[in-house]
Amino acid sequence: MAAELRRGPARRSEGIHVRLVYVLDTNDLRAEADFWCAVLGFEREEGEHQTYLALRDPGGRWPDLLLQKVPEAKAGKNxxxxxxxxxxxxxxxxxxxxxxxxxxxxxxEEDGHLLAVMADPEGNEFCVVQRLDGTPGE
Structure with a gap:
């Protein structure tokens, strides 16, 4: 398997599309949605799901953040x-x-960046990063 991963990018047949979605476990879908929508400027995709809540970039530039309701609290480092x-x-x-x-x-300061390690209200870790060369973060 490791040798296969080193060969280079995956080849896809025409017509097959892959979409990257980040999934974050949470105990409180609504509270985490409020937090991450405010941090990222994303919008909720309202639906009938009791277990999932999708957050989408209104500009369509970034992958979705899917919140998944789980019964257990966060344990250990992300x-x-x-x-x-x-x-x-x-x-x-x-x-x-x-x-x-x-x-x-x-x-x-680390490798040309300023960064701080943060935790969201449920303890999920994320970093706030600034590039010291002044280039935008995209």
């Missing part, structure tokens, strides 16, 4: 996380703290 890349890390930290985020690791 193996994958989101980086929120912004022009001003200090201002963004203040903004997301006002939305209910917590600073887990204060801002440090």
């Amino acid at each position: 193996r994958m996380h989101l980086d929120v890349v912004v022009p001003d890390v200090a201002a963004e930290i203040d903004r997301v703290r006002g939305l209910g985020a917590e600073v887990l690791r204060p801002t440090v």
